[in-house]
Amino acid sequence: MKMNAYALSDEEIRIIHNDSLQILEEVGVRIPVEKALELLEAGGAKIDWEKKNVSIPREMVAKALDITPKEFTLGARNPEFDFAMPSSYTAFTLDGAGANVIDYRTGKRREAVLQDVADAARVFEEVELGKVLWSPVVPYDVPGGPCGILNTATSFMNSSKHVQDEVKTLDEVQYVIEIAKAILGSEEEVIKRKIYSATYCTVAPLCHDEEMLEATMELTKYKAPVLILPMPACGSTGPASLYSNIAVANAEALSAITVFQLMTPGTPLIFGAALGIINMRNGIFLEGAMETALQLSAMGQMGKYYGMPTIIAGCLTDAKELGMQADIEKVMTCLPLVLGGVDAVNGAGLIESSMTMSFEQMLIDGEIGLMCNRMSAGIEVSDEKNFFMDIKEVGPGGHFLKRKNTRTAVRSSEFFTPELANRSTYSEWLKLGSPSMFSEAHKKVEKILSGELKNPLSPSTEKVIKEIMEEAKAKLR
């Protein structure tokens, strides 16, 4: 069977679901967007117009969940990279909004620039499990207004995979659609192929951001998938038990689902989560904590309970540098999600509580992901894998190296061979120059970034996208 790990029992999932409904009914959420409030009121919700607080009855939530698509495909510019959800394996996405990079040339941490967004896309293109590209840093060398559009355009120009980002203002939506249209040719194709999706963060506890909600609601008109990311922090922006913090995060997610389904019935949504705990000494959000991993794992289950595609934050660390703490925390926050069968994990490539990107780490995380997926695939106990005849024919003593089954198995998914981890003998390893996982990853980063750009846009499309970038620079403040 597949190897599974779950944080919640079926009964506990139902309890939390009901807790979230109770929160939505009795406490409500703050939604500072008139259009959303009107839709909610028409749907039967009770509105406090002055406070912009909404009590959402459970029937409305049920109705929204009912019409939320259970499956769809995140299209990629290169259809080879299309990502259908639900997925039989757990893919990786980059996580957005870091501020720094560890420069692969100097090994030093510095502020991120737009070229890093381009380079990140190129490295991500070669991450086997990488399916969804969210530009992982916000560059310092471009102004804030057009920054989101420049990031999105740069991602599309340097990677042929599905691109995901935030739409922070209403103005940005048209630019994003124009970029997608430039690539796909028509609005109809944009709606059909879904090569762009947006992340949408609710604001804990139980609030929505005015501009981002307005913009994301507008984006659903194009049926662009929206990844809903609640992120209450246990004890600061959320209650101080993992259980109740999950209930708040889930309530936030349900409120977003309800709003988006009222806006555009049947619009594709992805159930996400980036909740966690904080360091109670300095207030810093802790991503690499086991309590964070537990909550994320539970939220993955909630998403599956609702039958929705799931992309959950994972493979995270609070380490300030690459190395032992980073890798331990990343494995511990990745494995449970993969064993829980979420469709994708977002967090690859970032360290320092997702503030700093490292290309080498991105490749190492890609390998962590493959290891976790192999673990999740489990042990196949089947007639096909029952090699009793081999056992009988070899008998006591002897060996299995000269069995046809063995020869076939070494090239099958029965055995996973890592690319970066070293499995040589000691002398072989010395001869190779004593490589570490990091040095192997570094070599690969250099090779990717010194090589040709893979899967480039056609020159004419690139020209149009560059024009859109120029317009964004001139018009978005």
Place this chain on the structure above:
Amino acid sequence: MADLYDEMRNSVLEGDEELAIELAEKVLTEKGNAMMAMNEGFLNGIQEAGRLFEDGEYFLPDLIFAADALKSALRVLDSELKKNEGESVKSKKIVLATVQGDIHDIGKTIVGTMMTANGYEVHDLGADVKNEEIIRAVKEIKPEIVGLSALLTTTMEEQKNIITMLEEEGIRNTVKVIVGGAPVNQNWADKIKADGYSDNAISAVKLADELTA
């Protein structure tokens, strides 16, 4: 009296807001010395809380409880304390805000708490505060320091804009500007000519102390 001062100190240290109010009211009804109650009682509590925090024994919630107990006692004794102005130790004032377009206020609130715990008079304007409002507060409150928080890379530019506005209003040299928030760093602070940057609440207090020394 010593026992009563100890009780006051402990009410803040334990973060017992009701008790702090009760003890402060007692000072008024019994015509006690409000200034002594503050200096010998309540303020000792907040200082001790700050010390325990530095020692790693107190956590953020403990500090927030303590700071709120102190603020409540202050509110009760406010008018009485003002009568004796002149002989009072004037506390330094700080205006805090999360900049416009940014609704994240936890970090700034923690800084406010630490500042209160260290004897600053904190004027917390909240989150998503319009630039004009911050300028107005600087003019009206005349703080020694204004602290600007931004969690988003897209909103940190407002820190720069506010400094420009302070310059345009001709009041830039009346106040020290300190900046913070996840994407902010020393480099950015230098670039926008802020007076200081800190990446956590404890060093923010040290920074404020240095800037106002």
